[in-house]
Amino acid sequence: MxxxxxxxxxxxxxxxxxxxxxxxxxxxxxxxxxxxxxxxxxxxxxxxxxxxxxxxxxxxxxxxxxxxxxxxxxxxxxxxxxxxxxxxxxxxxxGNGYDTSITKDKSAVTLMAGGIGIPPMVELAKQLMAEGKQTSIILGYRDSETFLSEELAKYGNVYIATDDGSIGFCGNVIDALAYYKLTPDIICACGPMPMLRGVKTYSEAHDIEALISLEERMACGVGACLGCVCRTKDTDPHSHVKNARICTDGPVFYASEVDI
Ligand SMILES: Cc1cc2nc3c(=O)[nH]c(=O)nc-3n(C[C@H](O)[C@H](O)[C@H](O)COP(=O)(O)OP(=O)(O)OC[C@H]3O[C@@H](n4cnc5c(N)ncnc54)[C@H](O)[C@@H]3O)c2cc1C
Ligand code: FES
CATH class of the missing domain: 2.40.30.10 (Translation factors)
Known part of the structure; x- marks a missing residue:
């Protein structure tokens, strides 16, 4: 406990x-x-x-x-x-965290993050670099007031998208993939729910795996209150319902596992 x-x-x-x-x-x-x-x-x-x-x-x-x-x-x-x-x-x-071993046989590992979903990408990118991976990192901001982008550039190739177009691509991180001519073979993402839905749709359309971190509202944070459940595709063998607790089963899930 x-x-x-x-x-x-x-x-x-x-x-x-x-x-x-x-x-x-x-x-x-x-x-x-x-x-x-x-x-x-x-x-x-x-x-x-x-x-x-x-x-x-x-x-x-x-x-x-x-x-x-x-x-x-x-x-x-x-x-x-x-x-x-x-x-x-x-x-x-x-929580569970990203399982970096799933990137083992992948050559185009792409990290995608928006807003306050960007912080966890620092340790992830650092660890992937230590494991010998070259990553592309797409960061979404509202405007030119960026943060952590220079630090992340030490660990991978950084691409920026802004809502107002003040720097980088004008638009969201999903559309930025085509703009920067990136073709991921695996995605690790964290950010607001509309962005994660976009990552799920993109990964399904391109038949690639995506790990998404659901930073939804929580209460206890330790699995006790069921205040953070999300719908899953499969039935949980213990609870017999199609639910997972984001705080203990996640926050990182395969995009294909969850209904968001
Ligand atoms: C797994 C996870 C990781 C996160 N990582 C970050 C991070 O790295 N940086 C960051 O700035 N924010 C992060 N958040 C969001 C952060 O938890 C909330 O912004 C924060 O709890 C707000 O607290 P508050 O007291 O200032 O706001 P209030 O709105 O006053 O909080 C009231 C209550 O709602 C909960 N709450 C409010 N917003 C959220 C939210 N978005 N997610 C979860 N609980 C919420 C609070 O824990 C608290 O119990 C993360 C959320 C989750 C679930
Ligand atoms: S926040 Fe209480 S079970 Fe997840």
Missing amino acids: KKKISGEIIRQKQIATGIYSMWIATGLSEEARPGQFIGVYPKDKSALLPRPISICEVDKDKRALRIVYRVVGKGTDEFSHMSAGDDIKLIGIL
Whole structure:
């Protein structure tokens, strides 16, 4: 059973409007994989539930984890006011993460991410590079205020799509594939639901595998409340229903496995 534990903030800085990067000293780094997440507890007692935030980077030597988050509500606002030396309560490591072994026989591994789905791509791209993979990384932003794109360029070929066309391709990450003449043979994706639906449709039309991370609303984060279920194609052998808990069975699923 996962327990609430303490970590210590090593450093925090704002990297774009409303977006923060925080390094936390914690032994959870030892078991962390790309695509997994931690629950971060606000101190405010009226906000009891841990906030699920993806692992952006892992430094096993320094026993540290990095998260990158957007301020959207009470919890994330509170985190943004914390600084080096502060104690922070965490639960983890949560979720399944990306299984990088499925890229073994693939030559055109493509990572696709939009908005606050971009942070988990850093550790994933880093790990794939360490495994000898050359990746294409397509990043979707609203406008020219990008974040993490320069860091990601150290680990793969970065292609940018923006909603307003201020940099890169004007449009979404799916249409950007054709614009940049990319023909993936496997996709790992994270981002808003409309984007993930587009990835699922694309992967089915091109008969390729896609792993998608569903960052939907969660409550307990540990499989207890059923507050995060999604519809699956197959019936679960234990519950006998076509459901999966995103927090424990996911957040990463084969696109073909889930109805989204
Ligand atoms: C697996 C996973 C990974 C995520 N990774 C990141 C990340 O790396 N960076 C990032 O900025 N955001 C990420 N999110 C979204 C993040 O969890 C929410 O933005 C955050 O919980 C909002 O908390 P809040 O208190 O500021 O907002 P509020 O709206 O005040 O939150 C109220 C409640 O709703 C829940 N909630 C609200 N929005 C979401 C959401 N989108 N997903 C899940 N629960 C939500 C909160 O946990 C809380 O219990 C992730 C979500 C999931 C499920
Ligand atoms: S959030 Fe409670 S079961 Fe997933």
